[in-house]
Amino acid sequence: DAEITQSPRHKITETGRQVTLACHQTWNHNNMFWYRQDLGHGLRLIHYSYGVQDTNKGEVSDGYSVSRSNTEDLPLTLESAASSQTSVYFCASSEALTGNGDEQYFGPGTRLTVT
């Protein structure tokens, strides 16, 4: 069965370190997204991609970067981790062309703690 996976599921890191969160989907979806979830804010969009070599900034992109070298993967990098980036991170994917409003499929999430 097709799926979307994230690794690691839990990560503790120190302030100032570079951290990369992996996201891998086997749906063959063009669209991939990274969200962060914080209490009182729901999920907020960090970065997204509509296909290979395409990346775009979301609502809360400062301090994060992504790259899309193939269809299956969209790794999220925190260049210099800060305590404000302690959060739960979700990756999602969807097939839809712009405007079709298809369902986004979510990964299981990564809980990141920056100490």
Add this chain to the structure above:
Amino acid sequence: AQTVTQSQPEMSVQEAETVTLSCTYDTSENNYYLFWYKQPPSRQMILVIRQEAYKQQNATENRFSVNFQKAAKSFSLKISDSQLGDTAMYFCAFIQGAQKLVFGQGTRLTINP
């Protein structure tokens, strides 16, 4: 900018009761999509129901139904015959054009035995 507001941070009902979760949104567009996602304690995000704005008929999925009021920009979720497994965070979300979901703050729903 599009915004989604869920005014009920927490709700609690008894098993088998009916419960309605509220959601309002703000957009100037005419074509868009609305969703309710469920997040149980496992943290997995699960799609509950989807509504296309150009369809006047309210979407239903088994015990879950919506009351979509386009003019009022309201999109409430009704859960009938609630079950213990319905205990979760529920997020209302909006999407238009560029496939970017905008989420509300969430409502924590507890079903009591």
